[in-house]
Amino acid sequence: MVFVLDKKKRPLMPCSEKRARLLLKRERAVVHRLQPFTIRLKDRLLEQSVLQPVGVKSDPGSKVTGAALVRREETVNGPVDHALHLSQIAHRGEMVHERMQKRAASRRRRRSANLRYRPPRFNNRTRSQGLLAPSLRSRVENVLAWVERYRRLAPIVFVDVETVRFDTQKIQNPEISGVEYQRGELFGYEVRGHLLEKWGRRCAYCGAEKVPLEIEHIVPKSRGGSDRVSNLSLACRPCNQAKGSRTAEEFGHAEVQAKAKPPLKDAAAVNTTRYAILDGLREMELAVRAWTGGRTKYNRVQFGIPKAHALDALCVGGMAGVSGWNVQVLEIKALGRGQRCRTNVDAHGFSRGYRMRHKTVHGFRTGDLVQAEVPHGKWAGTHVGFVAVRALGSFRVEKADGISWKRCRLLQRADGYEYRKIPSVVSSPGVNAGASNAA
Structure with a gap:
C-alpha cells in the first residue's frame, strides 16, 4: 500500500x-x-x-x-x-558500541600523553535511575x-x-528448575578454584601441568566475548600469547570452543x-x-x-x-547521521587525517538519495542511489565514482536510514538476532 x-x-x-x-x-x-x-x-x-x-x-x-x-x-x-x-x-x-570504545581509547591516549598523573575520582560517577547504555538507547x-x-x-x-x-538461565540449561535458579556455576567455588577444577589444573591447549597458568578468554573480548565463567579457560603463558586475539577454534582447539556457552547479549x-x-x-x-x-x-x-x-x-x-x-x-x-568528530584516528588513537569542516557541499550531504545523469565516459548512463560527497565536488553515487555535482539531482534528503525491498518470507542475511528468533 x-x-x-x-x-x-x-x-x-x-x-x-x-x-x-x-x-x-x-x-x-x-x-x-x-x-x-x-x-x-x-x-x-x-x-x-x-x-x-x-x-x-x-x-x-x-x-x-x-x-x-x-x-x-x-x-x-x-x-x-x-x-x-x-x-x-x-x-x-554494535556500531555505536564500537564507536564508543574507539572514542574511549582516543581520550585515554590523550590524557596519558598530555596530562600528569591524576588519581581516579569516584564522587561524580553516579548514574541516573533507568539509564541505558548508548548502544541500547x-x-x-x-x-x-x-x-x-x-x-x-x-x-x-x-x-x-x-x-x-x-x-x-533456561536458555543455557533447559532442565533447570526450583532452587537451581539460585545456584550458578560458581556455587561453592571461587572463580579460580572453579576453573582449576574444570580444566584439570592444566593448560587447556597444550596440556602442560605444574606451570603457572593464566585465566584466558575462549572468545576474546575484542571479538565479542564476555567475562562469563563459561567463556574463561586456563592457559600457560606461551599458549596465551600465541593465541592472541583468535578464538579457541581458530587456534586449532575446537574441543575447547565447544565448552564455551553461546553469548547471551542479544x-x-x-x-x-x-x-x-x-x-x-x-x-x-x-x-x-x-x-x-x-x-x-x-x-x-x-x-x-x-x-x-x-x-x-x-x-x-x-x-x-x-x-x-x-x-x-x-x-x-x-546508519546514523554522520559523526561530529572531524578527526580520523587509527586503532591506537593517533590522528591520521581530517574530515571536511562542513558536511554540505553544493547543497548535497552524504547519504542523500540522488539521481545522476552522466552523458559520456566510464560511468555513462543514469545512476540512482545514495551519494558520498567530497569537498572538490566530485561525488560517488553507489558504484559510480568521480561524478560532478552538477550531474546530480536530489530525490530525498538523508534521514539516517537506508532502504531496500526484500521478500516477506526471507529475512536479510546477517541481521537475524538470536534473541528475537527464540520467541
Whole structure:
C-alpha cells in the first residue's frame, strides 16, 4: 500500500499502488516521499475523508525489529487484521558500541600523553535511575522514532507491542528448575578454584601441568566475548600469547570452543529495553497494549504464517484472522547521521587525517538519495542511489565514482536510514538476532 496525505500534509488512509499511479497520472497528487513511498493529494482534506482504525504492531529484537501497519476489521469471531505495510528495522547497536570504545581509547591516549598523573575520582560517577547504555538507547530510539513517523503517514490509533522476557538461565540449561535458579556455576567455588577444577589444573591447549597458568578468554573480548565463567579457560603463558586475539577454534582447539556457552547479549538487550520501549510508546497518547511472545507464536502457527521479523510483528496481539501478509517488506537499516568528530584516528588513537569542516557541499550531504545523469565516459548512463560527497565536488553515487555535482539531482534528503525491498518470507542475511528468533 501507498501512504497518502491530504493537501495540508495530514495522514489519510493508505491506497493501492494502482490507485496511486492513477492519481499521479491525472495530476491529482504529487510524490511527497520516495521511501516509504508517500503521495500528497491536491484536492482532498482530512475532513472530507472516512478513516478506519489503523494500528502499528512491533516485535522488538536485539538486532532487528519487525513492524507492521494493519487495518483492523471487527467481525463476529473477533478482530481481523489486514496488512497495509511491513518493515524491519536493522539497528546499529554494535556500531555505536564500537564507536564508543574507539572514542574511549582516543581520550585515554590523550590524557596519558598530555596530562600528569591524576588519581581516579569516584564522587561524580553516579548514574541516573533507568539509564541505558548508548548502544541500547539507540535501539529504543529507533523503534520510537519509526512509530512516530508512521503516525505522520497513517491515521494510527493503537499500538500492539511484544514485551517478551527471556529466561537466560533456561536458555543455557533447559532442565533447570526450583532452587537451581539460585545456584550458578560458581556455587561453592571461587572463580579460580572453579576453573582449576574444570580444566584439570592444566593448560587447556597444550596440556602442560605444574606451570603457572593464566585465566584466558575462549572468545576474546575484542571479538565479542564476555567475562562469563563459561567463556574463561586456563592457559600457560606461551599458549596465551600465541593465541592472541583468535578464538579457541581458530587456534586449532575446537574441543575447547565447544565448552564455551553461546553469548547471551542479544537476550540481555531485549530484556533490558522492553520496558523502555513500552514506556516511550505510552507517552505518545495512543492505545498501547503489551503482549507475550507465546501469543505471537500461537497466532503464527494457527494462521500458517512463516517466521520472519516483519511477519512476527504482524502476529502480535489478539486477533481472529490476518490477511495480506505475502507482500514485499521494506528493510530499514539505521546508519546514523554522520559523526561530529572531524578527526580520523587509527586503532591506537593517533590522528591520521581530517574530515571536511562542513558536511554540505553544493547543497548535497552524504547519504542523500540522488539521481545522476552522466552523458559520456566510464560511468555513462543514469545512476540512482545514495551519494558520498567530497569537498572538490566530485561525488560517488553507489558504484559510480568521480561524478560532478552538477550531474546530480536530489530525490530525498538523508534521514539516517537506508532502504531496500526484500521478500516477506526471507529475512536479510546477517541481521537475524538470536534473541528475537527464540520467541
